[in-house]
Amino acid sequence: MGKLSYLSRVQTTAVTRGSAMNVLVWETPRFVSGVDEAELDIIKGLFEKWRRKYPRNELRSVYFDGKMPLKETGNIPREALQKITAVLDWPEKSVSALAERSVFEGFVTPGGDQDPFELGSVLDANRFDLELPQAIMSAYKHSCSFITTARGDVASGEPEVLVMAREALWSAATWDQRRRVVDAAMAVTSTDDDGRPDAIDVYLPYAVLSLTRRPSGAWVADRRSSPLGEVLVEPLAYDAQLDRPFGRSRISRAVMNITDHALTTIARTEISADFYAAPRMAALGVSADAFSKGKWQAAIDRWFAITRDEDGNLPTVTQFPQMTMQPLTELYRMYATQFSGATGVPVSNLGIVTDNPPSAEALYADDRRLVSTANRQNRVLGSSLKRVAQKVVRLRDGGEMSDELRQIDVAWMNPAFTSPATSADALVKLSAVFPWLAESEVALQFAGFTQAEITRLLADKQRYDARSFAASLRSVVGGSDASIGGESAPVPADADNGVGDI
Structure with a gap:
């Protein structure tokens, strides 16, 4: 297109x-x-x-x-x-x-x-x-x-x-x-x-x-x-x-409106930066040719000399108080907070940096609304994707909707970003209460493994179980050569038992 x-x-x-x-x-x-x-x-x-x-x-x-x-x-x-x-x-x-x-x-x-x-x-x-x-x-x-x-x-x-x-x-x-x-x-x-x-x-x-x-x-x-x-x-x-x-x-509409105001604040900050770089000054009692090179050149020169006026009076040079840009940065921070409230996006993702880095609990609290929205959306999107999968199977196989096909579902990665140590600690505690959970594929998903990693882990587990079974089988078969039925094999009467004649 x-x-x-x-x-x-x-x-x-x-x-x-x-x-x-x-x-x-x-x-x-x-x-x-x-x-x-x-x-x-x-x-x-x-x-x-x-x-x-x-x-x-x-x-x-x-x-x-x-x-x-x-x-x-x-x-x-x-x-x-x-x-x-x-x-x-x-x-x-x-x-x-x-x-x-x-x-x-x-x-x-x-x-x-x-x-x-x-x-x-x-x-x-x-x-x-x-x-x-x-x-x-x-x-x-x-x-x-x-x-x-x-x-x-x-x-x-x-x-x-x-x-x-x-x-x-x-x-x-x-x-x-x-x-x-x-x-x-x-x-x-x-x-x-x-x-x-x-x-x-x-x-x-x-x-x-x-x-x-x-x-x-x-x-x-x-x-x-x-x-x-x-x-x-x-x-x-x-x-x-x-x-x-x-x-x-x-x-x-709220997002677009807040973005417009924040963008205007950026423009105002850009303009104010020029005034901030060149402070405003006033000169009283100077001659007409004092700024023959221009006011900007006078502001950036390292040495600045002013002659007396026509009456011989000394000129007076004063500097106005320097303008601060703090109100503009605070205004920008306010718009970032409004945007975070409208979308659920943490303020830290919008370029607002705090002096003290937040703790793990604070990060989880900031993401809570976004995670809950993602969980809800994944259920809604999963309903549509489920119907897509059903249509794909029916188009390919030419069959009707079966009971097994109706039960197909969608698996999503956990939208909450948790550290591996936290997930492992929670999994250990849950396995202590539900011992069978450790043998479930859901435990691997809870631990944070992707579906591709889970497939490889299960394949490795099957190979390990097969090798363990083969090793145990060899040990059983090897032991049966020395003992059958749990009784020692009979020794022939004429065999030399290593004991001399008496």
């Missing part, structure tokens, strides 16, 4: 919150060859919804990338603002700080299978370990993202089942409140040089429509049946609500 060029010829300007924001004028498809009237109405509705949501999603992308402009305050001259380049990455931290706590470990079943339904090969072919973190990051940035599934074209090199992530910036969907599923969705898959869509995938319960715009402007649809009889799209939403099933963005 081509990169967005929203400074194109087809644009208009809308004023939002006092700032100019470019909005592309994309023409809704009026006629699509190969679809009926009902499908065309769905396509129009999805296109209009996507076009309506696009400006806000693009604005959040601007804040995420740190490209938001300085807002004019009226107190700082416009020419001064234009000379200052100030960047603040707080919106990006509000997204990444939570996304880093959602680390996918794999799919599991109640039986504890390492790779249920042999999903590992399908996910590896789709680079799911690389795709899913990006989808989660996009969901927290734009309120949601989407995971689509389809049968792949194996002959052209695609996986058997194609799993793809779609960002909300180029996608739209509608929600069925009664069945709690997506009942229609669209994803822009390609744009032209002007940023206008020229290829769209539309997902319906019974078919997937691939729309292509010809050079003449006409749209043509290619139809593929949906083998499962349902929309092959699952949303990954952040903080979904009853009235907002597709969630809301981590880059909220």
Whole structure:
């Protein structure tokens, strides 16, 4: 898909919150060859919804990338603002700080299978370990993202089942409140040089429509049946609500407002630094040619000489009290505290350094809200990923939903960052109360091992158990040569027993 060029010829300007924001004028498809009237109405509705949501999603992308402009305050001259380049990455931290706590470990079943339904090969072919973190990051940035599934074209090199992530910036969907599923969705898959869509995938319960715009402007649809009889799209939403099933963005209005104020504070600090470097002075009773080289040269010269005035009076030079920048730093700290309260991101992650480093208990308390949010989000995301896994298995095997497939679940890494010593101490205490816990795979997860490390540890344990069993078996077999049934072997009567004749 081509990169967005929203400074194109087809644009208009809308004023939002006092700032100019470019909005592309994309023409809704009026006629699509190969679809009926009902499908065309769905396509129009999805296109209009996507076009309506696009400006806000693009604005959040601007804040995420740190490209938001300085807002004019009226107190700082416009020419001064234009000379200052100030960047603040707080919106990006509000997204990444939570996304880093959602680390996918794999799919599991109640039986504890390492790779249920042999999903590992399908996910590896789709680079799911690389795709899913990006989808989660996009969901927290734009309120949601989407995971689509389809049968792949194996002959052209695609996986058997194609799993793809779609960002909300180029996608739209509608929600069925009664069945709690997506009942229609669209994803822009390609744009032209002007940023206008020229290829769209539309997902319906019974078919997937691939729309292509010809050079003449006409749209043509290619139809593929949906083998499962349902929309092959699952949303990954952040903080979904009853009235907002597709969630809301981590880059909220509060985050953007606080970021604007903090960015303005940085600009004011930059301007104040120049005045702080050159203190203000006053000279009374000097001649007209005292500052012939300029006031700035007089301020930086090591030696400064002033002659008497016309009446022969000695000049008086005084220095105004030096301005302090402490109020600006305190104001910046206040905005950092507000941002931490709005997002749950610890203040220490925003560049606010304290003199005394916090203790382990203080760090855990700072992360408590972020950890609880991550735990809640992992349950929500796990529900969608569970349905993705079920669709992948059904598309690959062509079967119906089985009871075992319904019980598949998602394993996440513990979002709370704890030290290995603390985890080991807690595990020892729990094993004393529950001795069987030491033999469980959950104990390895509790100790902080990743799923790959757990797999290797269990494989090493199996090899060790096999060697131990073989060694014990050899000792038993070797001992049976000397004793059978626990009794000594009989000695022949004519054998020499080493005792001489009497």
